[in-house]
Amino acid sequence: MYQPFSPSTESLPAQLPPSGSIQWTSPSNIALIKYWGKKGVQLPMNASLSVTLRESVSHVTLDFQQTEKGLGGADFYFEGQEHPVFNKLVMSYLEHIRPWFPFLNRLWLKIDSRNSFPHSAGIASSASFMSALALCICQLENYPLKEYGSDFLRKASFMARLGSGSAARSVYGKMAAWGKHPAIHDSSDQYAIPFPEKIPAIFQNLQDTIVVVDAGTKKVSSSQGHQLMKNHPYAQTRLKQANQNFHKILEAAENSNWKTFASIIENEALSLHAMMLSSIPGFSLLKQQTLEIIEKVKNFRDKHNAMITFTLDAGPNVHLLYPHQERKMVLPFIHDQIKPLAENERIIADQMGNGPQPGNKK
């Protein structure tokens, strides 16, 4: 299989001190064109396009200590506590990426991750966490990383992808594309790239109010959902639709056509959940409140000709997207009609962000 990044050597990075600490803060992202279904090793069946968030972030601290050869390993803590489920995922991820970083055999790592939002609730905590961890490990390889450029980010995106597909896109600010698509020059299934087009003013500072309908753990994970695409009766039609929607959304962006932009985003969100419902066996991650919110958004939009749209991740929470200039009209609606439908009235005011930052600040 083609792998764009060759393994580094067994020896420790030349300037790595005996011990130290690295931090990255990395955001979640919300897909406008959804990735659903994989092939090979964590490669997408279709290309996806996302908006990088600003407030929904993971802070990862990676402490390292040199050990004798072969005595490398890691401890993982989630918000300062042991977490057996996440621990298993992190250990298998480290095992998976070891061929690219053989020097991990000579390091003991202590990894601590903290989120600014509830995990496993359809807000892509795996995207923010895996991208932050991949950035930390790529920084180990390039220690001390004084500045970083596109090669560093591309490798981090490749590494993040091996942990969680959508994490590949979190490495970049504003908007990112992952998966080979004829309309995006240099796009790749192996890693994401920053959205190469100029982002029109209307989509700059796109606002995302996340309505937390249910912060609990999902009963069907994304991995299981992707798996069910393999024998899905509508898989081929869905892949065709995603590719066409990618073309259409680029055109809408180019023409600053909000109406078309919104209709594609909604078509993608509903198609994602339609694929879940029609999987064999079928499942639904939607809640009654999810559908009520969608209905209210449509009614409000029709009545007031407002620029607001919605999307869904693999979960019941609703992302309300609107341009910055529309806040005055939209925020009172969200406060009065949508917030009461959220679990414990919890909404997260997020927006398009500038991508990961070294250190543990937001």
Ligand code: PMV
């Ligand atoms: O990154 P994963 O493997 O958890 O898959 C996420 C897939 C969706 O969030 C539903 C869509 C996407 O493109 O982010």
